[in-house]
Amino acid sequence: MRILNIVESAYRATLEEQDDTVLWLSRALKNAGADLSLVLRGNAVNYAVRQSCPPLAIGSTAIKHPAQPNDDLAKLQAKGAKVYVIREDLAERGIGEARCVADAELLPRAELVGLMESHDQVWHW
Amino acid sequence: MASQYVFIESRDPFDSPDTGFVADTATALHQGGRPVTVFLVQNGVLATRAAARGSHVRRLAEAGVTVLADDFSLRERGIEAGELSAGVRPASIDALVDLLVRPDTKTLWH
Amino acid sequence: MPDRTLTVALMDAPYEASASTTAFRIIASALAQGIHVNVFAYEGAVSLAMKDQAPHANPVKGTSVEQEEHPTTKDLVASLIELGRSEPRLTWVNCGLCVDERGAGHSVDGVKRGGPADFYKMAVESTTTLVIPTR
Numbered sequence: 001m002r003i004l005n006i007v008e009s010a011y012r013a014t015l016e017e018q019d020d021t022v023l024w025l026s027r028a029l030k031n032a033g034a035d036l037s038l039v040l041r042g043n044a045v046n047y048a049v050r051q052s053c054p055p056l057a058i059g060s061t062a063i064k065h066p067a068q069p070n071d072d073l074a075k076l077q078a079k080g081a082k083v084y085v086i087r088e089d090l091a092e093r094g095i096g097e098a099r100c101v102a103d104a105e106l107l108p109r110a111e112l113v114g115l116m117e118s119h120d121q122v123w124h125w
Numbered sequence: 126m127a128s129q130y131v132f133i134e135s136r137d138p139f140d141s142p143d144t145g146f147v148a149d150t151a152t153a154l155h156q157g158g159r160p161v162t163v164f165l166v167q168n169g170v171l172a173t174r175a176a177a178r179g180s181h182v183r184r185l186a187e188a189g190v191t192v193l194a195d196d197f198s199l200r201e202r203g204i205e206a207g208e209l210s211a212g213v214r215p216a217s218i219d220a221l222v223d224l225l226v227r228p229d230t231k232t233l234w235h
Numbered sequence: 236m237p238d239r240t241l242t243v244a245l246m247d248a249p250y251e252a253s254a255s256t257t258a259f260r261i262i263a264s265a266l267a268q269g270i271h272v273n274v275f276a277y278e279g280a281v282s283l284a285m286k287d288q289a290p291h292a293n294p295v296k297g298t299s300v301e302q303e304e305h306p307t308t309k310d311l312v313a314s315l316i317e318l319g320r321s322e323p324r325l326t327w328v329n330c331g332l333c334v335d336e337r338g339a340g341h342s343v344d345g346v347k348r349g350g351p352a353d354f355y356k357m358a359v360e361s362t363t364t365l366v367i368p369t370r
Binding site: 001003008009012017021022025028029031032033034121123124125 | 244278368
Binding site for chain 2: 264
């Protein structure tokens, strides 16, 4: 079963969780043996931008290991998952391709339906 | 067997510009020969009024996509049959479930 | 007809999104139509089944607990579990790590603890999987 995870939501509780929980789940599904590809669309394309979230302290409690989406994407790719980023969504957000981490494949929006066709399950997050 | 697609649209165009994603993708798949249904639910049914501005419903229906609106969500919001855009059909949650479990169906919730 | 099975992934915490009620309606409808249902409750959705939820009076409306007759989400989950107790069956799995970080371990009877591997297995074995994301 080929799964296409289309991720739209971004930075949702990523400090509290110390993860983006959909990228995390994608990694867990891959570890469980899933044949999985990932598409970043909408605000989630920002996960392809080179970034490092700073730690945060609330009173005496520190969030020392916030989510690092670049690492999540790299680890998914290291396990063989293809990661796509919708090109037009980057452009709409004024993100230059040079700002993106390597290996995320830029996908024209019009080609998303082709990916949907080539997967057995398409899940939108 | 060719896939058929069900998009469950829970968002409305007044709150979310991203409803265009469902309209564009559903239309493209249908133009590619796939049976496609968009099932509007929750605030997604706010787009069903014929007088609603910025709604994608008419465009979807004219493209040949089947557009259904959850009858409970319509009643909850006081949207009456006479207000509906042409091409939208009220449907039950049972009808949605029936669509979901048909063979080779891919479903996206938006 | 071969058995049909629907897997549903939920994410929303109780009382925060109308998607939860729609999900309950879908699950109830599927069971009524003879379709087996698997639920993978992820993140906030693990709290839907929290046993310690309690109904309350409504001072704004001037109603007592009894008058309000307000089922909590755990009551709705328990009803679904009752509907799916035999055939067709409902299997409800809470993501264990999500349970831990929310302190949501005290769930109504019939809720199992699991994880993403269970979700994957359920999805592979189902007719289809519906992911209901949160915003």
